[in-house]
Amino acid sequence: METEVNAPHLRLETFLPYRLNVLASTVSESLASLYSARYGFGIPEWRVLATLGQFGRMTARDIGAHSRMHKTTVSRAVTALVGRGYVKREANRADMREAFLSLRPKGRAVYDDLVPTATSFAERVVAGLSSEDRAALERIVDHLAHRAEIVAGEIRLETAKERAA
Amino acid sequence: METEVNAPHLRLETFLPYRLNVLASTVSESLASLYSARYGFGIPEWRVLATLGQFGRMTARDIGAHSRMHKTTVSRAVTALVGRGYVKREANRADMREAFLSLRPKGRAVYDDLVPTATSFAERVVAGLSSEDRAALERIVDHLAHRAEIVAGEIRLETAKERAA
DNA sequence: TATTGTTATACTCTATAACTATA
DNA sequence: TATAGTTATAGAGTATAACAATA
Numbered sequence: 001m002e003t004e005v006n007a008p009h010l011r012l013e014t015f016l017p018y019r020l021n022v023l024a025s026t027v028s029e030s031l032a033s034l035y036s037a038r039y040g041f042g043i044p045e046w047r048v049l050a051t052l053g054q055f056g057r058m059t060a061r062d063i064g065a066h067s068r069m070h071k072t073t074v075s076r077a078v079t080a081l082v083g084r085g086y087v088k089r090e091a092n093r094a095d096m097r098e099a100f101l102s103l104r105p106k107g108r109a110v111y112d113d114l115v116p117t118a119t120s121f122a123e124r125v126v127a128g129l130s131s132e133d134r135a136a137l138e139r140i141v142d143h144l145a146h147r148a149e150i151v152a153g154e155i156r157l158e159t160a161k162e163r164a165a
Numbered sequence: 166m167e168t169e170v171n172a173p174h175l176r177l178e179t180f181l182p183y184r185l186n187v188l189a190s191t192v193s194e195s196l197a198s199l200y201s202a203r204y205g206f207g208i209p210e211w212r213v214l215a216t217l218g219q220f221g222r223m224t225a226r227d228i229g230a231h232s233r234m235h236k237t238t239v240s241r242a243v244t245a246l247v248g249r250g251y252v253k254r255e256a257n258r259a260d261m262r263e264a265f266l267s268l269r270p271k272g273r274a275v276y277d278d279l280v281p282t283a284t285s286f287a288e289r290v291v292a293g294l295s296s297e298d299r300a301a302l303e304r305i306v307d308h309l310a311h312r313a314e315i316v317a318g319e320i321r322l323e324t325a326k327e328r329a330a
Numbered sequence: 331t332a333t334t335g336t337t338a339t340a341c342t343c344t345a346t347a348a349c350t351a352t353a
Numbered sequence: 354t355a356t357a358g359t360t361a362t363a364g365a366g367t368a369t370a371a372c373a374a375t376a
Contacts, residue, residue: 007277008276008277008280008281008284009218009219009280010215010218010219010280010283010284011219012212012215012216012219012231012232013231014303015215015283015287016192016287016290016291016302016306017189017192017193017196017283017286017287017290018212018215018232019306019310020185020188020189020192020193020306021189021192021193021208022233022310023185023189023306023309023310023313024182024185024186024188024189024190025189026310026313026314026317027181027182027185027186027309027313028182028185028186029317030313030316030317030320031182033320033321033324034320034324037324037327043186047177047183050175050177050180051177053174053175054174054175054176054177066177066178067177067183068187111173112172112173115173115174115175116173118175118180118182119173119175121182121316122180122181122182124312124316124319125181125182125309125312125313125316126181126309126312127312128308128312129305129308129309133301133304133305133308136298136301136305137181137305137309138179139298140294140298140301140302140305141181141184141185141188143293143294143298144188144192144290144291144294144302145184145187145188145191147289147290147291147292147293148188148191148192148195148290149191151195151286151289151290152191152194152195154289155195155198155199156198159198159202162202
């Protein structure tokens with residue numbers, strides 16, 4: 001039997017990057033429709049609220065670092081939340097470049113309303129998974145997130161080299 | 166001991182919708198940087214190319230159904246690919262509303278170049294996962310994608326009811 | 331010089347609406 | 354009436370660049 005030329009092939013519906021993308025979009029948009037319907041929040045506002053609810057008081061820089069958002073995205077979300085009375089902005093006298101941000105009582109109330117909604121939403125998505133599979137999911141997503149960062153860094157290096165060459 | 170008021174809390178970094186979103190973005194953007202650097206493709210062009218490479222010949226409607234893209238997104242990606250000589254558009258004489266789309270040799274060459282790149286990229290992301298975990302990943306993502314569709318549908322119904330009320 | 335944060339601007343992806351052509 | 358596809362337009366999310374204020 002002759003050696004065959006293996007024509008490359010790829011099934012999109014089983015290709016991991018595609019599957020993750022579709023899954024994450026579906027999940028994200030469904031959840032977003034919940035907090036958007038109640039409070040008109042987009043993802044950035046929700047993430048800022050969730051981060052401040054979790055940590056209490058922090059700078060815009062730290063919110064961005066924790067919630068993986070660009071500083072311009074954080075800046076605009078914070079401005080919106082401050083304008084609507086959900087978030088308080090306090091100057092840091094020790095470093096006037098930055099400001100401490102925290103939830104006002106009104107923002108805490110929104111947080112207390114949205115967290116159970118978000119938690120039960122996540123539970124509905126994983127409903128039917130065995131506890132073994134839930135544990136595996138945590139572990140595997142951790143691993144993939146870690147690998148994805150590494151591969152992303154490697155690719156940035158490779159393309160930088162190619163551009164230099 | 167008194168019954169405590171359980172203040173709601175949520176850790177963003179372990180919250181599944183957030184984790185999926187960050188993971189899918191990192192993976193998607195890294196892969197996109199590969200085909201964008203070589204051919205200037207965005208995600209829609211890549212998906213159209215991948216779908217035509219997989220199925221050979223199909224209508225824009227079927228491309229959209231298979232790759233989960235809106236018809237306007239497909240339309241623009243196809244127009245771009247036709248304009249650059251990667252895709253051929255043939256009228257369907259049996260139904261002149263639609264057209265059959267397929268890869269030209271030049272488009273097939275791009276596909277043959279990109280598929281190994283995409284495949285090895287996906288392999289780099291899952292590197293280090295045991296074969297058990299890889300199987301679990303497939304199974305769990307299938308399950309979550311299915312659940313996410315169901316939950317999304319339920320939420321659309323619920324919010325429609327609330328709007329009516 | 332470097333960092334925090336804001337603003338202007340632009341780009342990608344997606345979606346709605348209005349439309350043409352066809353069934 | 355319904356469907357395939359195109360185009361105009363708008364929205365969300367994200368990013369770059371330029372900038373002001375501060376360290």
